[in-house]
Amino acid sequence: MPHTENVWVADDDRSIRWVLERTLQKAGIAARSFETADQVIAALRSEQPDALMTDIRMPGTDGLILLERMQREYPSIPVIIMTAHSDLESAVSAYQGGAFEYLPKPFDVNEALELVRRACKMRREREGEKAPDQVLELLGGRDIIGHAPAMQEVFRAIGRLSKSSITALITGESGTGKELVAKALHTHSPRSSKPFIALNTAAIPRELLESELFGHEKGAFTGAYAQRKGRFEQADGGALFLDEIGDMPAELQTRLLRVLAEGTFYRVGGHTPVKVDVRIIAATHQNLEELVHKGQFREDLFHRLNVIRIHNPPLRERREDIPLLLNHFLHRAAEELQVESKTLSSRVTEHLQTLPWPGNVRQLENTCRWLTVMASGREIVMDDLPAELLDSDPGKTEIPDNWEKALAQFADYKLNKGDMNLLTELNPIFERILLQAALKKTGGRKIEAADLLGWGRNTLTRKLKELEVEDV
Numbered sequence: 001m002p003h004t005e006n007v008w009v010a011d012d013d014r015s016i017r018w019v020l021e022r023t024l025q026k027a028g029i030a031a032r033s034f035e036t037a038d039q040v041i042a043a044l045r046s047e048q049p050d051a052l053m054t055d056i057r058m059p060g061t062d063g064l065i066l067l068e069r070m071q072r073e074y075p076s077i078p079v080i081i082m083t084a085h086s087d088l089e090s091a092v093s094a095y096q097g098g099a100f101e102y103l104p105k106p107f108d109v110n111e112a113l114e115l116v117r118r119a120c121k122m123r124r125e126r127e128g129e130k131a132p133d134q135v136l137e138l139l140g141g142r143d144i145i146g147h148a149p150a151m152q153e154v155f156r157a158i159g160r161l162s163k164s165s166i167t168a169l170i171t172g173e174s175g176t177g178k179e180l181v182a183k184a185l186h187t188h189s190p191r192s193s194k195p196f197i198a199l200n201t202a203a204i205p206r207e208l209l210e211s212e213l214f215g216h217e218k219g220a221f222t223g224a225y226a227q228r229k230g231r232f233e234q235a236d237g238g239a240l241f242l243d244e245i246g247d248m249p250a251e252l253q254t255r256l257l258r259v260l261a262e263g264t265f266y267r268v269g270g271h272t273p274v275k276v277d278v279r280i281i282a283a284t285h286q287n288l289e290e291l292v293h294k295g296q297f298r299e300d301l302f303h304r305l306n307v308i309r310i311h312n313p314p315l316r317e318r319r320e321d322i323p324l325l326l327n328h329f330l331h332r333a334a335e336e337l338q339v340e341s342k343t344l345s346s347r348v349t350e351h352l353q354t355l356p357w358p359g360n361v362r363q364l365e366n367t368c369r370w371l372t373v374m375a376s377g378r379e380i381v382m383d384d385l386p387a388e389l390l391d392s393d394p395g396k397t398e399i400p401d402n403w404e405k406a407l408a409q410f411a412d413y414k415l416n417k418g419d420m421n422l423l424t425e426l427n428p429i430f431e432r433i434l435l436q437a438a439l440k441k442t443g444g445r446k447i448e449a450a451d452l453l454g455w456g457r458n459t460l461t462r463k464l465k466e467l468e469v470e471d472v
């Protein structure tokens with residue numbers, strides 16, 4: 001699983017720290033800087049970087065001693081030695097000390113970046129991939145990326161809750177990673193070996209929701225040919241993630257409240273109480289207090305769910321994470337599509353950092369997939385961006401008129417590269433993009449989405465599986 005690289009810079013020169021930090025961050029690499037080698041030594045006790053860039057002459061311990069220590073204690077972390085005294089002696093000492101590379105000052109930032117990338121690659125090869133602190137690793141799942149203070153707050157909350165099975169409510173706009181956080185809460189809980197069952201309340205037709213949650217007995221209604229366990233029973237011992245809880249119909253709110261209070265319920269059409277032990281993690285993009293105020297959400301249920309609240313900030317409030325996320329999703333899209341990973345020109349990164357991203361991380365993730373398919377070169381430049389991303393006015397959604405041209409260019413590029421079976425590779429991507437757009441439009445309602453696409457309902461269900469599209 002790719003992760004965001006974490007590189008440390010030690011230099012007593014503030015401007016060098018500033019330039020390197022900025023260059024690395026723009027390239028999607030997390031950077032942390034230190035004024036002295038002693039600060040690095042102290043920080044190493046709690047975490048380690050993927051690579052270290054250090055000056056030689058600094059107040060206190062010098063860079064070569066730090067290098068020696070790194071070699072002894074963390075031999076797999078590559079160290080790049082930087083120095084203004086670019087004489088033979090310091091270069092030789094650096095290499096003898098086991099430095100990965102020697103970088104004389106003044107240096108070209110691109111050269112420095114290239115070196116860092118090579119160092120991180122070597123580290124990965126030496127160590128296998130490891131998650132640094134700004135990536136919360138989910139066992140067998142996906143990483144949560146976030147360097148911004150508000151995301152660190154989310155990570156801390158997950159950490160603090162890791163010994164408990166307390167009910168949690170996750171709030172945040174659509175696409176901010178609420179489900180990801182819910183999974184992380186579960187993965188890092190005492191229940192992690194038990195199931196995590198997710199149910200999107202808004203995506204299930206009202207009349208099916210009750211049996212979806214509580215199951216039904218054979219013959220409970222027309223079509224109930226056999227007894228069926230609901231999500232509550234499936235989640236027994238584990239966690240039930242109730243997404244879009246604000247959309248839960250009133251009568252089910254009452255039933256849910258009863259299960260939470262008593263730990264038992266009846267299957268639809270059933271007379272025997274079923275006992276379960278389920279941790280509830282609920283999520284909503286709505287303001288539940290307001291819904292309570294308007295009488296649309298039960299106040300007692302609200303208080304039961306609102307024991308611990310975790311808020312996922314919208315992407316526009318943590319723009320510093322955008323380069324990290326772009327890097328992460330470009331890698332992942334390349335892996336998914338089995339193509340070479342693309343990079344972004346610094347102008348594109350800067351521009352994308354200024355956009356409002358109303359669809360939050362999900363929109364950014366889809367953009368990375370789109371760019372991986374559509375951009376013609378290895379480096380993504382401004383011309384590659386679709387029209388709607390060139391205009392930062394959130395109200396305006398122009399249709400990109402260049403997609404056919406871009407696709408034609410992309411086809412030329414693939415053919416020139418000697419690729420075969422283009423349609424086999426690209427058709428599913430095309431279908432996946434349209435399917436996701438239709439589901440987004442209908443808020444996850446599949447039958448309506450099938451109509452929008454001109455597919456039958458069964459085709460849509462089959463495609464969801466084949467194309468591995470997650471329910472929105």
Ligand SMILES: Nc1ncnc2c1ncn2[C@@H]1O[C@H](COP(=O)(O)OP(=O)(O)OP(=O)(O)O)[C@@H](O)[C@H]1O
Pocket residue numbers: 142143144145146172173174175176177178179180181243285361362365472
């Ligand atoms: N911090 C993050 N790091 C990495 N990936 C993220 C992050 N936040 C969101 N994602 C990705 O963005 C997509 C949307 O996330 P998720 O489904 O968890 O959002 P959500 O808030 O539950 O959305 P909705 O309210 O629409 O259901 C997922 O593919 C998820 O993996």
